[in-house]
Amino acid sequence: MIHRLSTLFVRTLRDDPAEAEIPSHRLLLRAGYIRRAAPGGFTWLPLGLRVLHRVEHIVREEMNSIGAQEVHFPALLPREPYEASGRWTDYGPNLFRLQDRRGVDYLLGPTHEEMFTLLVKDLYGSYKDLPLWLYQIQTKYRDEARPRAGLLRGREFLMKDSYSFDLDDEGLQRSYDAHRGAYVKIFARLGLETVIVKAMSGAMGGSASEEFLAPSVSGEDSFVRCSGCDYRANTEAVRIGTPAPVDAASTPPALVVDTPNTPTIQTLVDLLNSRDDLRRPSSPWAAGDTLKNVLVMLRNPDGTRTPLAIGVPGDRDVDMKRLEALMSPLEVEPFGEGDFAARPNLVKGYIGPAALGADKPLGIRYLLDPRVVRGSAWVTGADTPGHHVVQLVCNRDFTADGVADVADVRDDDACPECGAHLRIERGIEMGHVFQLGRKYAEVLGLNVLDDKGKQRVVTMGSYGVGVSRAVAAIAEAHHDDIGLRWPRSVAPMDVHIVIAGKRGDETAPTAEQLATELAAAGLHVLLDDRDGVSPGVRFKDAELLGMPMIVIVGRGVATGVLEIRDRIAGTTTEVPIAQAARHIITCSA
């Protein structure tokens, strides 16, 4: 089919829109693929919509090919099922709630576990019906506190979500593996490199969970990738290796020392190194020699708060995201001034292990970073203003209630599998596969009869792909300074023909003829037939719009050749006019 730029509903922008920061957002706006219509909501223009449809098509093909069946729910949903699952309240302010004219509550679906579960309950009742895999491609709504990054995090977005229904764990595992396999194929076809990382199950409940992340500096998730082996994990799910215990036999007894005005790790280290009586002969004291005790408050589901202390080496901080992932579903809150005031025994800046522990008078549970191993010696607070204790040995001089691997993860940290350096990277979450288990089936009463005639609760999996987000992620992965560079599998058009001649010469008829031949072969051709537009503008627009192949019908026509540029490879080839059509068709196949 021939699409003429003279009539196509698109307007390219010469300047970058000020609101767009990341490349995909900037380029999709500039190239006229999308327009902002609402905070976190976008209008799809013809070229953008073609990309979106092609992404959808690939997702649909791969889902169908594993035997999943497509259904379609409303986006406007009643309150009751979400009330039953608890998510009407659990989802919090991120849920779009609204009322009809009679004041009845509705919501705009953020995800559809409840609806799928009830649909299956409605129609199926026997183990013979299972396994069953259903999916939909649906507009989802989440009242994001802060929509950002264009299509990457909107309040309305397109998502493919599927759900598997099985009788037992083995079946669930097979369903999970099938979806995981389909996802690998989907992202490969979309031209997206993805890294599969272990994820935390989080508030959804359930067990096995993996994320498909597309590495990108614009991504919001961080993950680690080992430079030496194939270990990969979401930062929240990283488990560092535990060093071997240290022999403390030669470590002198612990000693309380006077360290005035040292409320921070840095002031403490500086003081230790400046005092002759405290200086260490081997090497200067470093932040990593100190043990920092961080206090937080945990908010329990019933609203009560419980204090928690975490000991980490002084050169590290507690990573709140990692801590929250570990403590989920409890919420982590800062330890406020009021909390200190209520516990005068805690001396801010000088908190030591002596005061901490569930068995101590304060009753504060105390967890240690895995690096604080048996026998290791530390400088830490002495629970008195202006005093620290040195040579305090773990398991000789103090103990804790357990281990918490929640310190921040850094570049060059050791891989837990092989010990090589870990690299921290950012990624865009493109897909998530999740063994939900029986949570939803239980609360919504999805049972089937097994072969003994007994009621059994169905076990479920849930699997998501961000469809609209994929368009942005692909743009993030495939662009350069001057424009987009769509992979052939999702490009809105196969080839972009630029007429770069003078009015009345042979270039326009040549281009028309070529476009007709290509269209006859089934290609989608974007023909720049605009009148009175200078060649420079045509070239710039072709590069910005990003079709994988650009054909220039210009001065070469006089000598019987066309110029074919590969937008992805950046190469230019001259081809005789007579062979151009076949050449292009071959390359586009």
Add this chain to the structure above:
RNA sequence: CGGGAUGUAGCACAGCUUGGCUAGUGCGCCUGGUUUGGGACCAGGAGGUCGCAGGUUCAAAUCCUGCCAUCCCGACCA
């Protein structure tokens, strides 16, 4: 929700400090003409509730108050 910035034409921005003629510039758009291999040129034009509401004033894009929105950082995020 906290911190910062911004809001003037489709896009990018100036004007605001120190209130004052008809609110400007570049790009884009329309008409005519000249151009045509890297975002052309000339001439003429259309397009604005200056984010919204209120206030101060003879007079408000400009000063004051409140609100709203957008962007960035953080918090949040199946």
